[in-house]
Amino acid sequence: MKKRRMFIRMITASLMRRRSRMIVALLSITIGATILSGLVSIYYDVPKQMGAQFRNYGANMILTASGDSFKMSDVQSARAVFDEEEIVGIAPFRYENVRINDIPFVAAGTDAEEAKATSPYWAVEGDWFSAQGDVLVGSGVAESFRLKTGDMIEIAYTPEGNDESSEDGEIVLDNYDYFNVVGILETGGSEENYIYMSMDDMQALTQTEERVDVTEMSISASGDELSDYIDEINAKVPAVRASVVKRVTASEATVLTKLQALVLLVTVIVLALTMICVATTMTAVVAERRKEIGLRKAIGASDKSIIQEFMGESMLLGLFGGAIGSVLGYVFAQQVSVNVFSSSISFRPLLVPITMIVSIAVTGISSLVPIRSATDIDPALVLKGE
């Protein structure tokens, strides 16, 4: 039989046949590994989780025209730059001056679903527009005309050049359309004085070419990542100029950094506590086995083989503890994520081997001192029969 096989046979026998003792040690390593891998999961998921939370505050990037205007196809090109998963919403807006009962207002054409996503804090009484001819009116507008959902309004648009006496003398008439008020919008901001409708309705009303004035983008990314995207869009889509909404992104970055620092600090403390806990357990294990160590030395074990055997045992414990801990850590992180961020955490397969390696290393290092002391045991004293 090879020496290595006997070595493995010995350390597995020690772990398996001294189960009740080893379970205590395994428990301390597992708990440490669980909290450690859980916290690391949370640490790496915090930007993603918080990013999603931050998106409740609205768009963090906007597209404006680099020249006169840009089109929906440019918005699509810009959209292609992102991973689909990162896009919370990309809402294009086209603004036109319109009149209701000869009173001027601003109407905006947009995509209802996308606008809903980029501005989740908009409160709508009734519904968003969905069918042709539906409009969402700001509460300011609604108040002016005592509008409520279900009312019909007439919106007039004055095409360019309609100054009653155009150059060729031809009279250009205003465009009129009737719209169905499906919802009243409250935002606490200037949007309350706008009228929102679909891009198609806007185009039908104005009878002009398709156009986008500004696009609000809510992207689940922060800091450098966002800057990279901006550079990419500016390079790839010449018709638009992308920029960050500094007010949002800067405060997001601050909060994120602080939160991650906090999680990191807790992780380091847990790591230190785990090491102390494992070292204490290993000290107890060594103390309990003084006689066995004495015997092994008496029958010819060198200090090196004693260290190897105990290290082998503790590292095997570290391996098991790390394996169990990485699974439980995921469950732990998932629970935290669901309860705190109300969303699930992504499983990181790489974290399993990393947790196992860290767990083995921590167990090894923290066992070093008690195991070194095991070699000082005097076989003659330990084996004294009395």
Place this chain on the structure above:
Amino acid sequence: MSLLELKNVYKIYGELHALDDVSLTVEKGEWVSIMGPSGSGKSTMMNIIGCMDKPTKGEVLLDGVDIAKESKKNLTNIRRDKIGLIFQQFHLVNYLTALENVMLAQYYHSMPDEKEALEALERVGLADRAKHLPSQLSGGEQQRVCVARALINYPEIILADEPTGNLDEKNEEIVVELFHKLHDEGTTLIVVTHDPEVAEVAQRTLVLRDGKLSKEIVNDHFTGKIRFDDQNPF
């Protein structure tokens, strides 16, 4: 050349002379008993001969090498290569089977060999108990595993400290019978014992008192006669 030779060996702890100018020789193949009351220095002498301790003064020649001058690491090697130890408390590793306990000595010595270890257990009549843990064996059986472990590496000397101290009469007989077999095969045996019956089956009995060798008894166990030799220089 004698296998073991102690020349004017002292072991002093403060005021206490645990061994006080002890000299003795053990020839290859000899069976020697060491007797003496508690505190007479038996254990100290065992530890020194077993390379687990060093004398304060004097020479201890084992196979021509003065172990008093060797480093701790070398003593471990000498102990591993030349000495088989048997203890009163058996001292088996409790989570290893009888077979694995025997193989443990092979593991530290050279290469574990399951077949050879099983043969050693067969010699002590425990082949059928090879897969049992120490807790599943009786005291006598545990001591026999201990004997198998001691003899597995063909040591120069088997050093037994009260090997029958924890055994009943029947098991005592079995162990003494095993010693007989080993002696017949040419193994050198040094047995520390309280039990005169166990002591007298050896060729020679050395009596220790207050750290000094006070008496040597040559036992002629082939004729059954015991000769007291008070004139012995010890």
